[in-house]
Amino acid sequence: MDLRVIRHCVTLLTLYCVACETKDTIQIFKLLKGVENCDVQIVHGDLESANIQPFPNLLLPTSLIFASNFLIHRIWVGFQDWDKFAIDISKTRVSHCQLSVLFSSKFLEDGKETKFSHWTRFGTDRHFRFGKYGEEWSTSTSNTYVVLVTNYDKKEFAKVSINKYLSISSIENFGIVFNQRMNSLLELCVLRSGVMPEMQNFNCVTNMQSNFLEKFHAMQTKLQNWELTLLENTDINMPKGYKRGDIVELIKYPEFINPFDRSNINTSVHHHIAQSVFRKSNSTLSFCRSCSLMYHGEIKLDVLESIHSSPTKIQVTVGFIGYQFSSCYSEKEITFRFYIAPFQREVWYAILFGGVMVYLVMVLIVRFVTKAPEDFSIWMTVLAVMFEKWGTIPGQVEKPDYTRYLLIGWTLACLVLINLYNGLMISELNSPMARNGPEIFSDLVCSLEDAQLFHSERFKNPGERVFSKMNETLRYLDEFRVKLQYNNLELAVPPELSEIPFLEDDSCFRLLSPVLQGRLEGSLVYDFEDYLYWWYYSFRQIETLIPLRVSHNRVLLNLFHPRHARRPRLEGNPGMQDVQYATEKEIVSCGKTVFIGESPLIVAEIEYLRKRYFWIDFHKGRDVLNGGLIGWVVEQEGRIPHISRGYWAMIESGIYDRLLVEVSARKIIKEKRFLGNVTGKKISKSAMMNGGIVTLFILIFGLNLVAFENRTKINMSSKSIIAFVILMFVASVLAGKALPTPEVVAKGGFTNATITEEIADWCCPLNCPNCLCPNWSNWCYISGGLCWCAA
Structure with a gap:
């Protein structure tokens, strides 16, 4: 064939293809009919004039973004990209929704998937700023609709994995518009919530006659599959035999409990709340500790920090949480x-x-x-x-x-x-002596000079580095922290650290806290001690004095000093019940001891202690350490907020706050700390003619006899003195017969030699009203319904 003929054929074929492409061109603005009060963004890589002609008078703020121009030399999308397209709210209004149109006819080619996956970031996040150089931020994406417009056939789309080319995990409202070439109609397909982005999981409709967004809403489904990603801040219990890789369905079967029945402490109040919220919306809730459930909405109860301020997350604030302390300690003496x-x-x-x-x-x-x-x-x-x-x-x-x-x-x-x-x-x-006890955490700082690490430090410049004197002071704490880590892990302490003592001092406050099961089997973790440990670890990573300008950082640094004991007085390897028993014993002794825990737990702890030890005045500290907001973080809920709305309803009605009281109360009851019966002060009873009361009458009668015999004399004769001594001896003998011996009291149980101070708990008159120990130096306690004495 002649070369000239071949050239003519190629030219005619090219013109035919152009004509075909022009015929199949999608006019994007057909999608915008009936759309009102929305911002429009068109993100494209190969947009032609035919796609936007004729240009209608929409009266909608519209942005055209040529995304390929910003990704030629960079793989990641950064702040410089967002800043170019952020809406300046000082110059224009902000619509309540955004319609983002992604247009590309070549993204299915190999090598295009990496670049095109970033396009969704431009269309999904809504970025704003105030003024030309103001701070930039993003808002919720629940009212952002991302629509992919393509010339590809739907059958061709069904053969590929959309995840390979599109990053739609952060898109809450996603759809695809196909062009039916035969009749020039548009077909809209909307992805159902909580499913894989495959064509069989789209709801599709052809020949859209109504408003585009109304049709989009009608085809959407609410998210029904949810994952609980954090278990630590709840009281939800895992079933017996649970393994880390197991998936637990929390709403699979209805569970009806009485959340106000504290006798059934094995039930979960948070589980009861989740049952009420999720079953009402016909949704599921699952938990897996070591796996991630794909295409599930995520929910967790956590401290609300800046990390949770994502456009795809909704925060439901529950309350305020932080460390507080309770104590019954007060100074008894009058000072200057x-x-x-x-x-x-x-x-x-x-x-x-x-x-x-x-x-x-x-x-x-x-x-x-x-x-x-x-x-x-x-x-x-x-x-x-x-x-x-x-x-x-x-x-x-x-x-x-x-x-x-x-x-x-x-x-x-x-x-x-x-x-x-x-x-x-x-x-x-x-007046009754006012309580002179600790009220804020700074009152707990040890008064010893060597325990106040930076009492006289000066801060000259904001960027002043830690000088040699401070380093020398903190070097001991670094070694103490390492030794504390070995002790917590129950590992052998290296020889170079074995000589470091735990310098506990009785003149400093003992900082006790709830005990938890450690990650290692049989290990125990003390809550506040663990918090101080990790706080100090992060504090030492900073080389300047700027953190010490914050008052609570200085308090924490002083409280970390080993002069403050943070564990109860126990020897050996005690169990959890032993630690809980010893902790309560030290708290109610009203010495220089405080119990530190999270705010709701302290409220329940004081309620428990006041009921059990009604004669002791327990009080709570006024300030909160490391305070912050806590709440439910709901991610990718979509346009229909049925889960977050359910929690908001319970909070605003006051039901949730009342149930939180039950959560804290059950934590205290579960500890089962004191074994045996503990009674209050000695109850006043009618005096009986036994024991010391007999001695009193004998003494009075003897003194009357001596006075009668010496009625005419001022000085007592030797005979009278001898008579008085004899009477005293008789009185003591009679009083001794009225008191049982320790062996009689301990009949059928331990002898004095086998009872230690750890077992013998409190002084006799306070704890055993019916106990008749020989004198005040003896210890007394109750066991098996009997009173026991110990020297």
């Missing part, structure tokens, strides 16, 4: 502060200044005006007036009017101040 407390510091300064001024004026009068005798003490006169006394003043000093005015004014001022001081101090002294 009691005497200066009636007046504030400024008043004391004014009194001192006034007294000095009166003294100086009197010195000038006496030395240079009146010429008083040298034995006249001016300062004694001024001081006597302050104590409502009046000394002798020489006549030549008292006679002038200015002296009288000066002394009268000073006397009146002192009279008012003295009566005011006496009234305030006596009222405070006669």
